[in-house]
Ligand code: B12
Protein backbone atom coordinates (compact mmCIF):
# COMPACT_ATOMS: atom_id res chain seq x y z
CA UNK A 1 0.00 0.00 0.00
CA UNK A 2 1.42 3.43 -0.91
CA UNK A 3 1.09 6.74 0.97
CA UNK A 4 -1.73 7.98 -1.23
CA UNK A 5 -3.68 4.80 -0.62
CA UNK A 6 -3.17 5.17 3.16
CA UNK A 7 -4.32 8.76 2.95
CA UNK A 8 -7.50 7.80 1.12
CA UNK A 9 -8.22 5.13 3.70
CA UNK A 10 -7.79 7.70 6.47
CA UNK A 11 -10.12 10.18 4.77
CA UNK A 12 -12.64 7.37 4.33
CA UNK A 13 -12.41 6.49 8.01
CA UNK A 14 -12.91 10.08 9.13
CA UNK A 15 -15.91 10.55 6.86
CA UNK A 16 -17.54 7.44 8.25
CA UNK A 17 -17.47 8.77 11.82
CA UNK A 18 -20.99 9.98 12.43
CA UNK A 19 -20.92 10.52 16.16
CA UNK A 20 -18.60 12.22 18.62
CA UNK A 21 -17.88 11.18 22.16
CA UNK A 22 -15.71 13.01 24.66
CA UNK A 23 -14.28 10.91 27.50
CA UNK A 24 -13.38 12.74 30.72
CA UNK A 25 -11.21 11.51 33.55
CA UNK A 26 -12.73 13.73 36.24
CA UNK A 27 -10.68 14.90 39.20
CA UNK A 28 -11.84 16.83 42.24
CA UNK A 29 -10.50 20.36 42.62
CA UNK A 30 -8.40 19.31 45.62
CA UNK A 31 -6.89 16.38 43.73
CA UNK A 32 -6.05 18.61 40.76
CA UNK A 33 -4.41 21.10 43.09
CA UNK A 34 -2.31 18.47 44.87
CA UNK A 35 -1.45 16.24 41.96
CA UNK A 36 -0.65 19.00 39.50
CA UNK A 37 2.20 19.99 41.79
CA UNK A 38 3.60 16.50 42.23
CA UNK A 39 6.76 15.54 40.41
CA UNK A 40 5.54 12.02 39.85
CA UNK A 41 2.23 11.53 38.08
CA UNK A 42 0.60 8.49 36.55
CA UNK A 43 -2.09 8.40 33.91
CA UNK A 44 -5.23 6.43 34.59
CA UNK A 45 -6.01 3.67 32.12
CA UNK A 46 -9.80 3.88 32.24
CA UNK A 47 -10.52 6.23 29.37
CA UNK A 48 -7.75 5.11 26.96
CA UNK A 49 -9.18 1.63 27.50
CA UNK A 50 -12.81 2.62 27.00
CA UNK A 51 -11.78 4.48 23.86
CA UNK A 52 -10.41 1.22 22.47
CA UNK A 53 -13.83 -0.37 22.96
CA UNK A 54 -15.62 2.48 21.18
CA UNK A 55 -17.16 1.50 17.81
CA UNK A 56 -15.27 2.85 14.75
CA UNK A 57 -18.12 5.13 13.64
CA UNK A 58 -17.55 7.23 16.78
CA UNK A 59 -14.83 9.88 16.98
CA UNK A 60 -13.24 9.83 20.43
CA UNK A 61 -11.51 12.63 22.31
CA UNK A 62 -10.24 12.55 25.89
CA UNK A 63 -9.67 15.11 28.64
CA UNK A 64 -7.72 14.13 31.74
CA UNK A 65 -8.35 16.86 34.26
CA UNK A 66 -4.97 16.44 35.94
CA UNK A 67 -3.32 17.89 32.85
CA UNK A 68 -6.10 19.46 30.75
CA UNK A 69 -9.17 21.67 31.11
CA UNK A 70 -12.63 20.58 30.07
CA UNK A 71 -13.98 22.38 27.03
CA UNK A 72 -17.75 22.54 27.44
CA UNK A 73 -18.30 23.99 24.00
CA UNK A 74 -16.82 21.11 22.03
CA UNK A 75 -19.31 19.82 19.48
CA UNK A 76 -20.05 16.33 20.80
CA UNK A 77 -23.02 13.99 21.04
CA UNK A 78 -22.12 12.12 24.19
CA UNK A 79 -19.79 12.75 27.12
CA UNK A 80 -18.58 9.77 29.16
CA UNK A 81 -17.23 10.64 32.61
CA UNK A 82 -15.30 8.40 34.99
CA UNK A 83 -15.18 9.44 38.63
CA UNK A 84 -14.00 8.02 41.91
CA UNK A 85 -15.90 8.98 45.05
CA UNK A 86 -14.04 12.22 45.94
CA UNK A 87 -14.42 13.38 42.32
CA UNK A 88 -18.16 12.60 42.16
CA UNK A 89 -19.56 16.05 43.14
CA UNK A 90 -17.24 17.67 40.61
CA UNK A 91 -18.34 15.15 37.96
CA UNK A 92 -21.96 16.15 38.70
CA UNK A 93 -21.07 19.80 38.04
CA UNK A 94 -19.44 18.84 34.74
CA UNK A 95 -22.52 16.77 33.87
CA UNK A 96 -24.84 19.72 34.55
CA UNK A 97 -22.82 22.00 32.25
CA UNK A 98 -22.92 19.46 29.42
CA UNK A 99 -26.63 18.78 29.87
CA UNK A 100 -27.30 22.53 29.62
CA UNK A 101 -25.69 22.33 26.20
CA UNK A 102 -27.82 19.38 25.13
CA UNK A 103 -25.04 16.79 25.37
CA UNK A 104 -25.99 13.29 26.59
CA UNK A 105 -24.12 12.44 29.79
CA UNK A 106 -22.95 8.94 30.76
CA UNK A 107 -21.19 8.36 34.09
CA UNK A 108 -19.31 5.21 35.14
CA UNK A 109 -16.46 4.20 37.46
CA UNK A 110 -16.10 3.35 41.15
CA UNK A 111 -18.65 5.85 42.50
CA UNK A 112 -21.30 5.01 39.91
CA UNK A 113 -20.79 1.34 40.74
CA UNK A 114 -21.19 1.93 44.46
CA UNK A 115 -24.11 4.39 44.30
CA UNK A 116 -25.89 4.12 40.93
CA UNK A 117 -29.19 5.57 42.19
CA UNK A 118 -27.49 8.76 43.31
CA UNK A 119 -25.52 9.10 40.08
CA UNK A 120 -28.67 8.61 37.99
CA UNK A 121 -29.91 12.01 39.19
CA UNK A 122 -27.07 13.68 37.28
CA UNK A 123 -26.64 11.55 34.17
CA UNK A 124 -28.70 10.31 31.24
CA UNK A 125 -27.15 6.87 31.65
CA UNK A 126 -25.14 5.24 34.43
CA UNK A 127 -22.77 2.32 33.94
CA UNK A 128 -22.41 -0.01 36.91
CA UNK A 129 -19.23 -2.11 37.03
CA UNK A 130 -17.10 -2.98 34.07
CA UNK A 131 -17.57 -1.21 30.77
CA UNK A 132 -16.10 -3.51 28.11
CA UNK A 133 -19.33 -5.26 27.20
CA UNK A 134 -21.89 -2.52 27.89
CA UNK A 135 -20.15 0.55 26.42
CA UNK A 136 -20.50 -0.50 22.73
CA UNK A 137 -24.08 -1.57 23.48
CA UNK A 138 -24.86 1.77 25.13
CA UNK A 139 -23.53 3.72 22.15
CA UNK A 140 -25.52 1.53 19.75
CA UNK A 141 -28.66 2.26 21.82
CA UNK A 142 -27.88 5.99 21.65
CA UNK A 143 -27.61 5.78 17.87
CA UNK A 144 -31.09 4.20 17.74
CA UNK A 145 -32.48 6.77 20.21
CA UNK A 146 -33.03 4.00 22.75
CA UNK A 147 -30.62 4.93 25.51
CA UNK A 148 -31.49 3.28 28.84
CA UNK A 149 -30.87 4.99 32.21
CA UNK A 150 -28.85 2.12 33.69
CA UNK A 151 -26.37 -0.33 32.19
CA UNK A 152 -24.85 -3.17 34.13
CA UNK A 153 -22.88 -6.06 32.70
CA UNK A 154 -24.70 -9.37 33.25
CA UNK A 155 -21.52 -11.15 32.24
CA UNK A 156 -18.04 -10.27 33.46
CA UNK A 157 -15.65 -9.45 30.59
CA UNK A 158 -13.10 -12.25 30.26
CA UNK A 159 -10.31 -9.97 28.89
CA UNK A 160 -9.41 -12.60 26.29
CA UNK A 161 -9.51 -10.16 23.38
CA UNK A 162 -8.64 -6.92 25.09
CA UNK A 163 -7.63 -4.38 22.44
CA UNK A 164 -4.60 -2.13 22.92
CA UNK A 165 -5.49 0.94 25.04
CA UNK A 166 -5.54 4.20 23.07
CA UNK A 167 -2.22 5.50 24.47
CA UNK A 168 -2.37 8.29 21.90
CA UNK A 169 -5.14 9.81 24.05
CA UNK A 170 -2.82 10.15 27.05
CA UNK A 171 -1.65 13.76 27.06
CA UNK A 172 0.70 15.75 29.27
CA UNK A 173 4.45 16.13 29.28
CA UNK A 174 5.23 14.31 32.50
CA UNK A 175 2.96 11.36 31.80
CA UNK A 176 4.43 8.08 30.66
CA UNK A 177 2.18 6.16 28.28
CA UNK A 178 3.17 2.66 29.32
CA UNK A 179 0.06 1.70 31.26
CA UNK A 180 -1.93 -1.50 30.93
CA UNK A 181 -3.34 -4.40 32.94
CA UNK A 182 -2.58 -8.13 32.99
CA UNK A 183 -5.22 -9.23 35.50
CA UNK A 184 -8.40 -7.80 36.93
CA UNK A 185 -9.76 -8.16 40.44
CA UNK A 186 -8.49 -9.37 43.77
CA UNK A 187 -9.42 -12.55 45.67
CA UNK A 188 -9.48 -10.75 49.04
CA UNK A 189 -12.24 -8.63 50.53
CA UNK A 190 -10.75 -6.04 52.87
CA UNK A 191 -13.46 -4.24 54.82
CA UNK A 192 -12.72 -0.75 53.44
CA UNK A 193 -11.93 -1.63 49.82
CA UNK A 194 -14.15 -0.99 46.80
CA UNK A 195 -12.46 -3.52 44.50
CA UNK A 196 -14.66 -6.46 45.63
CA UNK A 197 -17.78 -4.44 44.69
CA UNK A 198 -16.31 -3.26 41.39
CA UNK A 199 -15.03 -6.57 40.09
CA UNK A 200 -17.14 -9.03 42.10
CA UNK A 201 -14.11 -10.89 43.52
CA UNK A 202 -13.72 -12.78 40.26
CA UNK A 203 -10.14 -12.81 38.99
CA UNK A 204 -9.67 -12.48 35.25
CA UNK A 205 -6.41 -12.95 33.34
CA UNK A 206 -5.35 -11.76 29.93
CA UNK A 207 -3.59 -14.26 27.70
CA UNK A 208 0.12 -13.67 28.17
CA UNK A 209 0.67 -13.74 24.41
CA UNK A 210 -1.63 -10.75 24.05
CA UNK A 211 0.34 -8.77 26.68
CA UNK A 212 3.56 -9.62 24.87
CA UNK A 213 2.05 -8.41 21.60
CA UNK A 214 0.95 -5.20 23.31
CA UNK A 215 4.46 -4.58 24.66
CA UNK A 216 5.81 -4.69 21.13
CA UNK A 217 3.76 -1.56 20.38
CA UNK A 218 3.88 0.23 23.71
CA UNK A 219 5.87 3.47 23.69
CA UNK A 220 8.60 4.24 26.26
CA UNK A 221 10.57 2.09 28.66
CA UNK A 222 8.56 2.48 31.87
CA UNK A 223 5.56 0.23 32.35
CA UNK A 224 2.82 0.21 34.97
CA UNK A 225 0.44 -2.71 35.39
CA UNK A 226 -2.59 -1.07 37.02
CA UNK A 227 -3.61 -4.46 38.40
CA UNK A 228 -5.04 -4.61 41.90
CA UNK A 229 -3.01 -7.65 42.82
CA UNK A 230 -0.63 -8.85 40.13
CA UNK A 231 0.60 -11.65 42.40
CA UNK A 232 -2.88 -13.02 43.16
CA UNK A 233 -2.15 -16.06 41.01
CA UNK A 234 1.55 -16.76 41.36
CA UNK A 235 1.70 -19.38 38.60
CA UNK A 236 0.21 -16.89 36.10
CA UNK A 237 2.45 -14.09 37.35
CA UNK A 238 5.60 -16.18 36.94
CA UNK A 239 4.73 -17.05 33.35
CA UNK A 240 4.00 -13.39 32.67
CA UNK A 241 7.34 -12.28 34.13
CA UNK A 242 9.24 -14.83 32.02
CA UNK A 243 7.45 -13.66 28.88
CA UNK A 244 8.10 -9.93 29.40
CA UNK A 245 11.77 -10.28 30.40
CA UNK A 246 13.14 -9.84 26.84
CA UNK A 247 11.47 -6.41 26.59
CA UNK A 248 13.80 -5.01 29.27
CA UNK A 249 11.08 -2.73 30.66
CA UNK A 250 11.22 -1.07 34.06
CA UNK A 251 7.91 -1.92 35.56
CA UNK A 252 5.84 -1.54 38.69
CA UNK A 253 2.48 -2.79 39.96
CA UNK A 254 0.63 -3.72 43.16
CA UNK A 255 0.54 -6.97 45.08
CA UNK A 256 0.08 -8.37 48.56
CA UNK A 257 3.10 -8.60 50.87
CA UNK A 258 3.08 -12.41 51.20
CA UNK A 259 4.54 -12.57 47.66
CA UNK A 260 7.91 -11.80 49.27
CA UNK A 261 8.16 -15.38 50.52
CA UNK A 262 7.92 -16.91 47.06
CA UNK A 263 11.55 -16.76 45.91
CA UNK A 264 10.80 -17.81 42.37
CA UNK A 265 8.18 -15.05 42.05
CA UNK A 266 10.59 -12.47 43.42
CA UNK A 267 13.50 -13.59 41.26
CA UNK A 268 11.45 -13.66 38.06
CA UNK A 269 9.88 -10.29 38.87
CA UNK A 270 13.32 -8.74 39.42
CA UNK A 271 14.76 -10.32 36.26
CA UNK A 272 11.86 -9.03 34.19
CA UNK A 273 12.57 -5.45 35.25
CA UNK A 274 10.34 -4.93 38.29
CA UNK A 275 11.78 -1.90 40.10
CA UNK A 276 9.12 -1.32 42.75
CA UNK A 277 5.88 -2.80 43.98
CA UNK A 278 3.07 -1.13 45.88
CA UNK A 279 2.16 -3.20 48.94
CA UNK A 280 -0.90 -2.37 50.99
CA UNK A 281 0.85 -2.73 54.37
CA UNK A 282 -1.83 -0.33 55.68
CA UNK A 283 -0.92 -0.36 59.38
CA UNK A 284 1.53 -1.76 61.88
CA UNK A 285 -1.34 -2.84 64.16
CA UNK A 286 -2.20 -6.50 63.65
CA UNK A 287 -5.45 -5.96 65.55
CA UNK A 288 -6.47 -3.32 63.03
CA UNK A 289 -5.59 -5.58 60.11
CA UNK A 290 -7.59 -8.43 61.62
CA UNK A 291 -10.65 -6.29 62.19
CA UNK A 292 -10.41 -4.94 58.62
CA UNK A 293 -10.49 -8.53 57.27
CA UNK A 294 -6.87 -8.18 56.15
CA UNK A 295 -5.40 -11.10 58.07
CA UNK A 296 -3.24 -11.95 55.06
CA UNK A 297 -0.92 -9.16 56.25
CA UNK A 298 1.32 -10.22 59.11
CA UNK A 299 3.00 -7.30 60.87
CA UNK A 300 5.59 -9.54 62.52
CA UNK A 301 6.86 -10.38 59.04
CA UNK A 302 7.06 -6.81 57.68
CA UNK A 303 10.76 -6.47 58.46
CA UNK A 304 11.58 -9.74 56.76
CA UNK A 305 9.36 -8.80 53.81
CA UNK A 306 11.34 -5.60 53.29
CA UNK A 307 14.63 -7.46 53.60
CA UNK A 308 13.53 -9.91 50.93
CA UNK A 309 12.30 -7.22 48.52
CA UNK A 310 15.56 -5.33 48.90
CA UNK A 311 17.57 -8.51 48.43
CA UNK A 312 15.95 -8.85 45.00
CA UNK A 313 16.47 -5.15 44.21
CA UNK A 314 12.77 -4.28 44.32
CA UNK A 315 11.69 -1.18 46.23
CA UNK A 316 8.51 -1.10 48.30
CA UNK A 317 5.90 1.64 48.23
CA UNK A 318 3.70 0.99 51.26
CA UNK A 319 0.05 1.98 51.29
CA UNK A 320 -0.35 3.35 54.82
CA UNK A 321 -3.62 4.23 56.48
CA UNK A 322 -4.23 5.86 59.85
CA UNK A 323 -7.52 5.84 61.74
CA UNK A 324 -8.42 2.20 62.29
CA UNK A 325 -10.30 1.53 65.51
CA UNK A 326 -7.21 0.20 67.29
CA UNK A 327 -5.10 3.24 66.41
CA UNK A 328 -4.40 5.48 69.40
CA UNK A 329 -2.42 8.74 69.44
CA UNK A 330 0.90 6.88 69.42
CA UNK A 331 0.30 5.23 66.03
CA UNK A 332 1.81 8.10 64.02
CA UNK A 333 5.14 8.12 65.84
CA UNK A 334 5.46 4.34 66.12
CA UNK A 335 4.71 3.90 62.42
CA UNK A 336 7.36 6.39 61.30
CA UNK A 337 9.91 4.90 63.71
CA UNK A 338 9.18 1.41 62.40
CA UNK A 339 9.36 2.48 58.75
CA UNK A 340 12.74 4.11 59.41
CA UNK A 341 13.97 1.00 61.19
CA UNK A 342 13.07 -1.32 58.31
CA UNK A 343 14.32 1.03 55.59
CA UNK A 344 10.98 1.42 53.81
CA UNK A 345 11.52 3.01 50.41
CA UNK A 346 8.37 5.13 50.15
CA UNK A 347 4.83 5.31 51.44
CA UNK A 348 1.44 6.65 50.38
CA UNK A 349 0.10 8.01 53.66
CA UNK A 350 -3.63 8.69 54.13
CA UNK A 351 -6.43 8.63 56.66
CA UNK A 352 -8.97 5.86 56.45
CA UNK A 353 -11.81 6.50 53.97
CA UNK A 354 -15.09 4.63 54.52
CA UNK A 355 -16.18 4.53 50.86
CA UNK A 356 -19.97 4.36 50.48
CA UNK A 357 -21.49 0.91 50.39
CA UNK A 358 -18.37 -0.86 51.65
CA UNK A 359 -18.68 -3.05 54.77
CA UNK A 360 -16.68 -0.42 56.68
CA UNK A 361 -19.10 2.35 55.70
CA UNK A 362 -22.10 0.27 56.69
CA UNK A 363 -20.53 -0.55 60.07
CA UNK A 364 -19.65 3.07 60.87
CA UNK A 365 -23.04 4.26 59.72
CA UNK A 366 -24.80 1.71 61.93
CA UNK A 367 -22.70 2.98 64.86
CA UNK A 368 -23.68 6.60 64.05
CA UNK A 369 -20.05 7.56 63.33
CA UNK A 370 -20.30 8.94 59.79
CA UNK A 371 -19.74 12.70 60.14
CA UNK A 372 -20.14 13.80 56.53
CA UNK A 373 -21.84 12.65 53.37
CA UNK A 374 -20.00 15.23 51.28
CA UNK A 375 -18.14 12.86 48.95
CA UNK A 376 -15.55 15.50 48.12
CA UNK A 377 -14.31 15.01 51.68
CA UNK A 378 -13.71 11.30 51.03
CA UNK A 379 -10.19 12.12 49.86
CA UNK A 380 -8.04 10.59 52.62
CA UNK A 381 -5.75 13.61 52.69
CA UNK A 382 -7.60 16.74 53.75
CA UNK A 383 -10.64 15.57 55.64
CA UNK A 384 -11.77 12.97 58.17
CA UNK A 385 -15.36 11.94 57.54
CA UNK A 386 -16.03 9.65 60.50
CA UNK A 387 -15.53 9.64 64.24
CA UNK A 388 -12.31 7.72 65.02
CA UNK A 389 -12.45 5.43 68.07
CA UNK A 390 -9.44 6.58 70.07
CA UNK A 391 -8.81 10.21 69.06
CA UNK A 392 -10.59 13.21 67.61
CA UNK A 393 -10.99 13.70 63.83
CA UNK A 394 -8.64 16.69 64.03
CA UNK A 395 -5.98 14.67 65.85
CA UNK A 396 -6.23 11.98 63.19
CA UNK A 397 -5.81 14.45 60.34
CA UNK A 398 -3.00 16.38 62.03
CA UNK A 399 -1.25 13.18 63.09
CA UNK A 400 -1.34 11.91 59.49
CA UNK A 401 0.08 15.22 58.19
CA UNK A 402 2.79 15.11 60.86
CA UNK A 403 3.70 11.48 60.11
CA UNK A 404 3.95 12.19 56.36
CA UNK A 405 6.34 15.07 57.03
CA UNK A 406 8.40 13.00 59.47
CA UNK A 407 8.58 10.11 57.02
CA UNK A 408 9.69 12.39 54.16
CA UNK A 409 12.02 14.55 56.31
CA UNK A 410 15.62 14.69 55.11
CA UNK A 411 17.05 12.63 58.04
CA UNK A 412 14.39 9.97 57.49
CA UNK A 413 15.06 9.84 53.72
CA UNK A 414 18.80 9.48 54.34
CA UNK A 415 18.32 6.72 56.92
CA UNK A 416 15.79 4.80 54.81
CA UNK A 417 17.79 5.06 51.59
CA UNK A 418 20.91 3.93 53.43
CA UNK A 419 19.13 0.87 54.79
CA UNK A 420 17.29 0.08 51.56
CA UNK A 421 20.11 0.60 49.04
CA UNK A 422 17.63 -0.30 46.35
CA UNK A 423 17.35 1.59 43.08
CA UNK A 424 18.96 4.54 44.79
CA UNK A 425 18.89 7.06 41.96
CA UNK A 426 15.19 6.89 41.25
CA UNK A 427 14.19 6.02 44.79
CA UNK A 428 15.89 9.17 45.96
CA UNK A 429 14.18 11.26 43.28
CA UNK A 430 10.84 9.81 44.31
CA UNK A 431 11.45 10.63 47.98
CA UNK A 432 12.63 14.14 47.20
CA UNK A 433 9.53 14.59 45.04
CA UNK A 434 7.32 13.78 48.03
CA UNK A 435 9.49 15.92 50.32
CA UNK A 436 9.15 18.97 48.07
CA UNK A 437 5.43 18.41 47.50
CA UNK A 438 4.81 18.30 51.27
CA UNK A 439 7.03 21.34 51.83
CA UNK A 440 4.90 23.25 49.32
CA UNK A 441 1.93 22.77 51.63
CA UNK A 442 3.79 24.18 54.67
CA UNK A 443 4.52 22.86 58.13
CA UNK A 444 1.12 21.34 58.78
CA UNK A 445 0.29 18.73 61.41
CA UNK A 446 1.43 17.74 64.87
CA UNK A 447 2.04 14.66 66.92
CA UNK A 448 -1.15 14.28 69.00
CA UNK A 449 0.77 12.47 71.74
CA UNK A 450 2.36 15.78 72.75
CA UNK A 451 0.59 18.38 74.92
CA UNK A 452 -1.36 20.86 72.78
CA UNK A 453 0.82 23.87 73.61
CA UNK A 454 3.86 22.12 72.17
CA UNK A 455 2.19 21.72 68.83
CA UNK A 456 3.21 23.60 65.69
CA UNK A 457 0.79 24.84 63.02
CA UNK A 458 -2.66 23.27 63.34
CA UNK A 459 -4.58 24.44 60.32
CA UNK A 460 -5.51 22.01 57.56
CA UNK A 461 -3.65 22.58 54.35
CA UNK A 462 -5.14 24.51 51.44
CA UNK A 463 -7.27 24.52 49.40
C1 B12 B 1 -4.50 4.38 38.66
C2 B12 B 1 -5.13 4.55 40.01
C3 B12 B 1 -4.78 5.68 40.72
C4 B12 B 1 -3.76 6.70 40.24
C5 B12 B 1 -4.54 7.83 39.54
C6 B12 B 1 -4.03 8.14 38.18
C7 B12 B 1 -4.78 9.32 37.60
N1 B12 B 1 -4.15 10.01 36.68
O1 B12 B 1 -5.88 9.64 38.00
C8 B12 B 1 -3.19 7.19 41.59
C9 B12 B 1 -2.14 6.21 42.09
C10 B12 B 1 -2.62 8.58 41.63
C11 B12 B 1 -4.46 7.00 42.45
C12 B12 B 1 -4.78 7.79 43.50
C13 B12 B 1 -5.92 7.61 44.25
N2 B12 B 1 -6.77 6.59 44.16
CO1 B12 B 1 -6.73 5.30 42.77
N3 B12 B 1 -6.70 3.88 41.62
C14 B12 B 1 -6.06 3.61 40.52
C15 B12 B 1 -6.35 2.18 40.04
C16 B12 B 1 -5.29 1.26 40.66
C17 B12 B 1 -6.40 1.90 38.58
C18 B12 B 1 -7.36 2.78 37.75
C19 B12 B 1 -7.35 2.24 36.36
O2 B12 B 1 -6.71 2.78 35.50
N4 B12 B 1 -8.07 1.09 36.20
C20 B12 B 1 -8.16 0.38 34.96
C21 B12 B 1 -9.49 0.67 34.30
C22 B12 B 1 -9.58 0.00 32.96
O3 B12 B 1 -10.48 0.11 35.15
P1 B12 B 1 -11.63 1.02 35.79
O4 B12 B 1 -11.15 2.36 36.11
O5 B12 B 1 -12.28 0.23 36.88
O6 B12 B 1 -12.68 1.18 34.60
C23 B12 B 1 -13.53 0.14 34.22
C24 B12 B 1 -14.92 0.22 34.87
O7 B12 B 1 -14.90 0.78 36.17
C25 B12 B 1 -15.75 0.98 33.89
N5 B12 B 1 -15.73 2.43 33.92
C26 B12 B 1 -15.02 3.28 34.67
N6 B12 B 1 -15.35 4.54 34.37
C27 B12 B 1 -16.25 4.52 33.39
C28 B12 B 1 -16.89 5.54 32.70
C29 B12 B 1 -17.81 5.23 31.69
C30 B12 B 1 -18.49 6.32 30.96
C31 B12 B 1 -18.07 3.86 31.39
C32 B12 B 1 -19.02 3.50 30.32
C33 B12 B 1 -17.42 2.83 32.08
C34 B12 B 1 -16.52 3.17 33.08
O8 B12 B 1 -15.22 0.56 32.65
C35 B12 B 1 -13.81 0.31 32.74
C36 B12 B 1 -13.53 -0.95 31.97
O9 B12 B 1 -14.20 -2.03 32.55
C37 B12 B 1 -7.76 1.95 40.70
C38 B12 B 1 -8.11 0.51 40.93
C39 B12 B 1 -8.81 -0.08 39.73
N7 B12 B 1 -8.69 -1.34 39.61
O10 B12 B 1 -9.45 0.57 38.93
C40 B12 B 1 -7.63 2.76 41.98
C41 B12 B 1 -8.88 3.45 42.59
C42 B12 B 1 -9.68 4.07 41.47
N8 B12 B 1 -8.30 4.51 43.41
C43 B12 B 1 -8.92 4.66 44.49
C44 B12 B 1 -8.56 5.61 45.48
C45 B12 B 1 -9.30 5.50 46.80
C46 B12 B 1 -7.58 6.55 45.25
C47 B12 B 1 -7.18 7.67 46.22
C48 B12 B 1 -8.36 8.43 46.81
C49 B12 B 1 -6.26 7.09 47.27
C50 B12 B 1 -5.81 8.10 48.31
N9 B12 B 1 -6.24 7.93 49.53
O11 B12 B 1 -5.10 9.00 47.99
C51 B12 B 1 -6.33 8.56 45.30
C52 B12 B 1 -7.22 9.64 44.69
C53 B12 B 1 -6.53 10.45 43.67
C54 B12 B 1 -7.53 11.11 42.79
N10 B12 B 1 -7.44 10.82 41.51
O12 B12 B 1 -8.40 11.81 43.24
C55 B12 B 1 -10.10 3.73 44.62
C56 B12 B 1 -11.40 4.48 44.35
C57 B12 B 1 -12.48 4.09 45.33
C58 B12 B 1 -13.69 4.95 45.17
N11 B12 B 1 -14.78 4.50 45.73
O13 B12 B 1 -13.69 5.99 44.60
C59 B12 B 1 -9.74 2.62 43.61
C60 B12 B 1 -10.92 1.91 42.99
C61 B12 B 1 -8.81 1.59 44.35
C62 B12 B 1 -9.43 0.83 45.49
N12 B12 B 1 -8.68 -0.09 46.06
O14 B12 B 1 -10.55 1.00 45.92
N13 B12 B 1 -5.21 6.04 41.95
Ligand code: SF4
Nearest residue numbers: 186188189190193228
Ligand atom coordinates in the same frame (compact mmCIF):
# COMPACT_ATOMS: atom_id res chain seq x y z
S1 SF4 C 1 -5.91 -6.91 49.05
FE1 SF4 C 1 -5.94 -4.78 48.28
S2 SF4 C 1 -7.16 -4.81 46.39
FE2 SF4 C 1 -7.52 -6.75 47.49
S3 SF4 C 1 -9.40 -6.36 48.65
FE3 SF4 C 1 -7.66 -5.92 50.01
S4 SF4 C 1 -7.23 -3.70 49.75
FE4 SF4 C 1 -8.58 -4.36 48.06
